[in-house]
Amino acid sequence: MDNANEGSECMSTINTAGNPPNEPITQMDFARAGKITPQMRTVAEHEGRDPGYIRERVARGSIAIPANIRHIERGLTPRGVGEGLSTKVNVNLGISGDKADAAEEWKKVGIAVNRGADAIMDLSNSGKTRAFRQQVIDECPLMVGTVPMYDAIGYMEKPLVELTAEDLLEVLRVHAEDGVDFVTVHAGINRSVVKTFKETGRLMNIVSRGGSLLFGWMEVTGNENPFYEFYDEVLKICHEYDVTISLGDSCRPGCLYDANDAMETAEMIELGKLTKRAWDAGVQVMVEGPGHMAIDEIAANIKLQKRLCHNAPFYVLGPLVTDIGVGYDHITAAIGGAISASAGADFLCYVTPAEHLCLPDAHDVLEGLMATKIAAHAADIAKGVPGARDADNRMAQARRKLDWEEMWKYALDPQTARERYEASPAATKGTCTMCGKMCAVRTVNKVLEGTTIDLDSEH
Known part of the structure; x- marks a missing residue:
């Protein structure tokens, strides 16, 4: 202490x-x-x-506080990610080339802020994205993350293969100057890891968008990954503005078959080395992880990552525990998220019902956020985060009293809960339309109060 x-x-x-x-x-x-x-x-x-x-x-380094000095000046509400802290939840959004609707993305920002997300990642990947990013940072108190690689082609107005190392570093600097709190940098997919990929193969190949772009760039140019080769320059930029590096999982598994394979493990070893180098430079680090993974493999993956990456905060996408939950992948990811966080993961990136299908709309974002918040909270209870069970105990007391107004206070999504309840009014005061007069809680309360149990013969 x-x-x-x-x-x-x-x-x-x-x-x-x-x-x-x-x-x-x-x-x-x-x-x-x-x-x-x-x-x-x-x-x-x-x-x-x-x-x-x-x-x-x-x-x-076992806790990171992603807090760009520029965003602090603009009203950031800082949050910690890592050892002994509550599991944090991230919402992805951003303008897509196929569906460039900034107004819809702002609805998603509002949902993230109002429904209790801890962070937003602006994954805009089409055209000039800087104005949208700057507005998010100016107006949003949540931690903001980006992937500069997504922005590079539009910002530099060049084809992928014509981008230079200097171009990529310039885009990173622009994001840092704008106030981004954490950036995903795909520095772990170097030529050595690519060699492992080619020698061992995969069912789904590379599914990381940033990882695939860098893989393509390396293959066409014959050069080393610029984020790996010039990692010291990356660290200088991040240190200047206190940007936390989120070391990207370029080789995350995109299906159960590829989980914990040679390529994923080879990259994880590299990420551990990069973590140490960042800490030596005074730069905060998070490490990203899977992906898709069977339930029985998740805990071992988390333990291996924590060992190889020196207990740096671990940020996972799900993982999805089956490949066939299409249309319901917020559920498959929430199952994996609860297991991974209870095993030691610190930060969950939400997954929506639109995963693998289309750009999510605002309702998809709400569904994905709440499923992930449930997973995070369930994991916090399992791993004994201080105070994690308090709201559950208060909810139980409110339910025992059939105090609906009190229940809304402790619900993870009180707005939706109230709307569903009020849309189906019960005939018997204090109950819901599931049980009505036969509500078990009401019956026991009446017995203990010495009140007549008023069940009609029609029931």
């Missing part, structure tokens, strides 16, 4: 241009200097933890 440092308040909104060379900039810098930032205090309060607990783990 670091109670002696609790009074060491440090502002993280720093003008880096005039900063002395050894002055702390990132949350990791401050933590290693023994200083507790306002962002660490906010995370501690949100999690019910001592600020020293947060500082200690940020210093060693």
